[in-house]
Amino acid sequence: MPNTGSSSPEVPATPPVGLPLWLLAELTYRCPLQCPYCSNPLDFAAQGQELTTAQWFKVMAEAREMGAAQLGFSGGEPLVRQDLAELIGEARRLGYYTNLITSGIGLTEKRIAEFKTAGLDHIQISFQASDEQVNNLLAGSKKAFAQKLEMARAVKAHGYPMVLNFVTHRHNIDKIDRIIELCIALEADFVELATCQFYGWAHLNRLGLLPTREQLQRAERITNEYRERLKAAGSPCKLIFVTPDYYEERPKGCMNGWGSVFLTVTPDGTALPCHGARQLPVQFPNVREHDLKHIWYDSFGFNRFRGYDWMPEPCRSCDEKEKDFGGCRCQAFMLTGDASNADPVCAKSSHHGIILKAREEAEHAHLAIEELTFRNERNSRVIVRG
Numbered sequence: 001m002p003n004t005g006s007s008s009p010e011v012p013a014t015p016p017v018g019l020p021l022w023l024l025a026e027l028t029y030r031c032p033l034q035c036p037y038c039s040n041p042l043d044f045a046a047q048g049q050e051l052t053t054a055q056w057f058k059v060m061a062e063a064r065e066m067g068a069a070q071l072g073f074s075g076g077e078p079l080v081r082q083d084l085a086e087l088i089g090e091a092r093r094l095g096y097y098t099n100l101i102t103s104g105i106g107l108t109e110k111r112i113a114e115f116k117t118a119g120l121d122h123i124q125i126s127f128q129a130s131d132e133q134v135n136n137l138l139a140g141s142k143k144a145f146a147q148k149l150e151m152a153r154a155v156k157a158h159g160y161p162m163v164l165n166f167v168t169h170r171h172n173i174d175k176i177d178r179i180i181e182l183c184i185a186l187e188a189d190f191v192e193l194a195t196c197q198f199y200g201w202a203h204l205n206r207l208g209l210l211p212t213r214e215q216l217q218r219a220e221r222i223t224n225e226y227r228e229r230l231k232a233a234g235s236p237c238k239l240i241f242v243t244p245d246y247y248e249e250r251p252k253g254c255m256n257g258w259g260s261v262f263l264t265v266t267p268d269g270t271a272l273p274c275h276g277a278r279q280l281p282v283q284f285p286n287v288r289e290h291d292l293k294h295i296w297y298d299s300f301g302f303n304r305f306r307g308y309d310w311m312p313e314p315c316r317s318c319d320e321k322e323k324d325f326g327g328c329r330c331q332a333f334m335l336t337g338d339a340s341n342a343d344p345v346c347a348k349s350s351h352h353g354i355i356l357k358a359r360e361e362a363e364h365a366h367l368a369i370e371e372l373t374f375r376n377e378r379n380s381r382v383i384v385r386g
């Protein structure tokens with residue numbers, strides 16, 4: 001899309017294309033766990049071959065040359081890649097700030113030491129719950145909780161700041177006090193209490209995961225109380241509380257705008273403006289066929305929702321569009337069937353009733369954890385077969 005601006009009086013000029021400052025390398029869709037809220041695509045089991053080490057080196061070099069500064073290694077579970085230390089080493093050589101986003105399964109003291117030597121800057125470990133039984137039930141693994149605890153301690157012992165991530169939902173959010181206590185006991189530096197966002201498997205399981213408004217408000221209140229206490233005690237522990245879009249009246253400024261700063265490369269080399277975009281009926285380029293410069297600046301996929309010219313009403317003439325860019329394209333597509341619609345989270349959207357209905361359903365839902373659809377190869381293949 002040429003960067004020429006717009007002549008329409010209501011539509012602001014198209015902003016210049018930004019730099020891909022943030023590269024997310026989804027190294028693999030393989031994962032030993034089965035979280036029913038995983039944001040990976042439902043059809044992950046049918047995706048193509050993973051990029052090789054050399055192909056990732058090329059992606060990292062090209063992105064760095066274009067201005068990328070932060071590199072996240074994620075998945076699936078990135079630890080299943082045996083070349084992870086090599087990839088980290090190359091990222092360090094190129095000058096990236098690197099972050100490993102992991103479940104901790106497959107991590108050992110030896111690997112942490114290897115990653116440290118290779119130059120890894122940051123490790124984030126995710127937990128499913130504060131309670132061993134619930135954690136393991138959600139993860140689909142009997143050993144997950146004990147391993148996570150051990151590795152969280154080991155990460156700290158190797159001099160990393162401890163960053164813990166808890167995805168909260170209706171089955172664990174009432175234990176938010178215990179979650180925070182666990183984080184304090186582990187001497188966490190940063191804790192992300194992120195209420196499940198409804199993409200991928202979480203969208204499929206929404207009825208069984210979306211908390212009620214009351215659950216959410218209580219959790220936020222307790223988090224704020226702990227924040228006060230931690231502050232008064234001079235603790236360095238920071239609690240970050242993320243509410244789900246479903247209880248907002250305005251959408252988030254998703255990815256800071258389409259193709260603005262984020263670049264995701266999936267295990268098979270598909271380049272996306274955000275990790276959820278694969279499901280959209282948009283042709284996205286692959287790093288096996290094109291260099292990143294072409295992908296970022298010239299490909300159809302990365303230009304499809306850049307700027308404001310693509311917007312229909314009510315976003316087109318809305319004075320908030322420079323703040324939220326019309327919300328999330330994936331959410332608009334999942335909930336309305338048209339990715340160019342306003343995100344239904346917005347109270348101005350004619351589809352906002354879908355969100356109100358979901359809130360209402362959350363009040364009456366009774367699905368047990370065992371009734372959720374777990375993210376695993378078997379379920380993914382069933383979904384692919386239709």
Ligand code: SF4
Pocket residue numbers: 031032033034035037038039040075076077103375
């Ligand atoms: S959310 Fe769970 S299942 Fe999905 S990649 Fe992370 S650990 Fe694996």
Ligand code: SF4
Pocket residue numbers: 250251314315316318319320321322324325326327342343346347348349
């Ligand atoms: S109408 Fe569109 S631009 Fe305006 S607040 Fe809603 S989503 Fe944002």
